Amino acid sequence: MIVKLYASLERPQGTPYSHVALTLSILASIAGYWGLREADDTPFTSPSEASAVALYWLRSAFDVLEHIQRTTSPDLETVQTSVILLFLSYHIEGFSPNLRRLQATALANAKDIGLHLTDSTHNKRPEETQQQIIDTEMRRRVWWHLASTDWSLSLCGGPHEGTYYVQPRHMQVKKPRNVTDEDLEVESADFSRPESEATTTSYYLQRIRLAEVCREVADITWEIFAVRDPEQIAYEKILALDAKFAALLDDMPAVLRIDQEGQSTHPTVGTSHDQLVKQRYFTYLTIQARRSKLHLPFLVRVERDERYAFSREICLSSARKVLALRHVLPTDELHLGGHVRLLGVLHHFFCALVVLVMDVCVNKAAGSEEERKAEVQDAFRIFECARECPHSATSSTLLESLMAMLRKHKVRLGQYPRSMCELIAGTMSDGAGAADVEHLGYSETDSFNDFNFDELWQSYVEFGATAQSWEALLSDSGTVNGPV
Numbered sequence: 276m277i278v279k280l281y282a283s284l285e286r287p288q289g290t291p292y293s294h295v296a297l298t299l300s301i302l303a304s305i306a307g308y309w310g311l312r313e314a315d316d317t318p319f320t321s322p323s324e325a326s327a328v329a330l331y332w333l334r335s336a337f338d339v340l341e342h343i344q345r346t347t348s349p350d351l352e353t354v355q356t357s358v359i360l361l362f363l364s365y366h367i368e369g370f371s372p373n374l375r376r377l378q379a380t381a382l383a384n385a386k387d388i389g390l391h392l393t394d395s396t397h398n399k400r401p402e403e404t405q406q407q408i409i410d411t412e413m414r415r416r417v418w419w420h421l422a423s424t425d426w427s428l429s430l431c432g433g434p435h436e437g438t439y440y441v442q443p444r445h446m447q448v449k450k451p452r453n454v455t456d457e458d459l460e461v462e463s464a465d466f467s468r469p470e471s472e473a474t475t476t477s478y479y480l481q482r483i484r485l486a487e488v489c490r491e492v493a494d495i496t497w498e499i500f501a502v503r504d505p506e507q508i509a510y511e512k513i514l515a516l517d518a519k520f521a522a523l524l525d526d527m528p529a530v531l532r533i534d535q536e537g538q539s540t541h542p543t544v545g546t547s548h549d550q551l552v553k554q555r556y557f558t559y560l561t562i563q564a565r566r567s568k569l570h571l572p573f574l575v576r577v578e579r580d581e582r583y584a585f586s587r588e589i590c591l592s593s594a595r596k597v598l599a600l601r602h603v604l605p606t607d608e609l610h611l612g613g614h615v616r617l618l619g620v621l622h623h624f625f626c627a628l629v630v631l632v633m634d635v636c637v638n639k640a641a642g643s644e645e646e647r648k649a650e651v652q653d654a655f656r657i658f659e660c661a662r663e664c665p666h667s668a669t670s671s672t673l674l675e676s677l678m679a680m681l682r683k684h685k686v687r688l689g690q691y692p693r694s695m696c697e698l699i700a701g702t703m704s705d706g707a708g709a710a711d712v713e714h715l716g717y718s719e720t721d722s723f724n725d726f727n728f729d730e731l732w733q734s735y736v737e738f739g740a741t742a743q744s745w746e747a748l749l750s751d752s753g754t755v756n757g758p759v
Contacts, residue, residue, distance in 0.1 A: 303332035357381035423486030437497030
């Protein structure tokens, strides 16, 4: 494509702008992730330079996309550009309204070029030549990528919580085949490798399976919003959905299991070891984060109804598994367990921390209170370390918002490290210093009788416009459950 793009500059009919946008988005993505690395083998003098260049290319890609929207019709490259920009923007600025608009535009453009009807009976694309086979498979991959992202984002909270754009009944697209890029060049249109055989599409097929479960969870979430009381939802539905999350973990392809780390069996054709390690951990991270969120409304009600003890157990277990990954999660190609640099991953950790904080605030009768407080305090250190990364301002906002909730509900975790106090103080609007932050909190003898379960739950799932509230915190951060 690059060669054709430069060759087109000499033609009188002009340049294909969608190819320009796609090239810019790829370059921005490469530079953006280089800006989060500590590796030495980059063409940039520093991570900050890489980040600056990434932002320049990102804005340029958006400019070209806007020009395409005004002057011509979209094509497959236009949609692919939106997909890349969607993920890059998420890890740079979080889950913003601009990101929602980009997602909606990408889906609209995809429908304009008929991606949702790729395998329709009345619109079946021919798959006779090898190029036709490749083109059709690419259309399936792009559409299912958009659909799975849409369903996954339906659990991101805010006004869009429990809703999604893509309706399964309104699409006729076969799922991508389990094939390598080399297979596409030589094999027939019906060729597919066994699911047990690892390929470059193994991760994306698992991503689709997870998204389908997320869509069902979103439907339950919408029911909860409709009745305004999770206790009115048949608990058997929650248990059935939890079983599907458990099945995703149990039936995970061997190549994507985190217990396969360091083993050379099940090699993946066309995927580097570094890519495979990231796919393995990100898959596990996302499943556990979504599973925890499914049970969260019932964790805060377990003291009123012991039926929900299972939800508390699974919710806490999944949250702890998410936080445990900070010790091994790949932050770049060279290191495991370094500082969390991807904003989307940091958000997953934040939601897991929310679970622990809510449990400390709500379930005081559960015992081991000091241990649970120490667990929360240890998790806070993730955000202390993250202040060294490009998204330090977001890390500070997340941390201060959690501290505000602890103060509101009179929970004191103990003495905070001086460096953490300085981080929090830098975001407080009342001019407090680090010394003031060290003494924030309340004694354990203060009353918890005025604690409101529903208020705490709503403050977690609803987004607003004020940065001082829980709603704004999650809105500004994009929440953990974004398109990782």
